[in-house]
Amino acid sequence: MLNVEDVFKRFEQLHSYSFATINDGYPDIRIAHFVAWDEGGLYFQTMKVKPFYKQLKETKKVAVLSLVSKNEKASHDEMGLSEFPPGFFIRLKGDVKEVDFDQLKQKAKNDSKFMPLVKDIERYPTMTTFVVHRYSGELYDFDFEKKHRDHKLERERFNFNGFDYINCGFVIQKDKCIACGSCYKACTFNAIEKGDKYYKINGSYCDECGSCYSVCPTNAVIAKTPMSEEDRNLANRMLKSYMHSNK
Ligand code: SF4
Numbered sequence: 001m002l003n004v005e006d007v008f009k010r011f012e013q014l015h016s017y018s019f020a021t022i023n024d025g026y027p028d029i030r031i032a033h034f035v036a037w038d039e040g041g042l043y044f045q046t047m048k049v050k051p052f053y054k055q056l057k058e059t060k061k062v063a064v065l066s067l068v069s070k071n072e073k074a075s076h077d078e079m080g081l082s083e084f085p086p087g088f089f090i091r092l093k094g095d096v097k098e099v100d101f102d103q104l105k106q107k108a109k110n111d112s113k114f115m116p117l118v119k120d121i122e123r124y125p126t127m128t129t130f131v132v133h134r135y136s137g138e139l140y141d142f143d144f145e146k147k148h149r150d151h152k153l154e155r156e157r158f159n160f161n162g163f164d165y166i167n168c169g170f171v172i173q174k175d176k177c178i179a180c181g182s183c184y185k186a187c188t189f190n191a192i193e194k195g196d197k198y199y200k201i202n203g204s205y206c207d208e209c210g211s212c213y214s215v216c217p218t219n220a221v222i223a224k225t226p227m228s229e230e231d232r233n234l235a236n237r238m239l240k241s242y243m244h245s246n247k
């Protein structure tokens with residue numbers, strides 16, 4: 001599992017990224033960046049005069065997302081669908097708390113990487129520091145055209161300081177699977193392993209796209225957020241018709 005330093009380094013591969021908070025019941029988002037890490041979590045700064053500060057103080061929660069791709073320009077395939085060159089995104093959500101300036105100076109005495117944070121506050125005295133001290137997140141490494149490997153996706157979920165998280169990937173219930181292979185044929189992520197008695201999903205390859213869930217005749221696939229029976233039946237019909245005409 002990615003530790004706090006690994007997570008910091010992944011985010012650092014892109015200098016700035018999006019930090020989301022809740023403002024009067026609506027999501028609000030802006031660009032910021034992590035400036036340090038230690039065993040206490042991931043540190044970032046903002047100014048006390050900004051709405052970001054007020055929202056952090058009120059909700060004590062944040063979500064962060066960064067995308068790293070070799071080509072940052074959007075492009076489209078011949079059908080007009082978005083094309084994504086290989087890359088990865090990393091995201092997390094967690095609990096934040098403000099770090100007192102005296103505490104920060106104390107940290108800087110023992111760990112030089114906190115000194116720039118102190119200097120920044122001395123230069124801009126409205127500045128303050130927060131730490132994400134509990135979080136869960138995901139690293140999503142994609143190669144949708146399978147340019148460098150035989151599967152589109154490698155994903156990993158992680159947590160810090162006991163924050164709850166759910167493993168990636170859908171699950172096939174062994175006792176309901178009749179090994180018909182429909183899910184295997186429908187999965188474009190190479191995430192399903194064949195079996196004689198039942199099939200199995202490799203969670204780190206699984207995009208949770210729902211194709212296996214839609215085609216399964218015995219309802220053996222557990223989706224993270226199941227659809228209504230009506231929507232599932234519709235998806236089943238559409239997918240079967242697509243697969244039939246693209247044989
Ligand atoms: S479609 Fe359902 S029953 Fe068929 S192999 Fe997959 S999980 Fe098993």
Ligand code: SF4
Nearest residue numbers: 187206207209210212
């Ligand atoms: S949810 Fe999608 S990616 Fe995951 S196993 Fe099913 S078909 Fe494959």
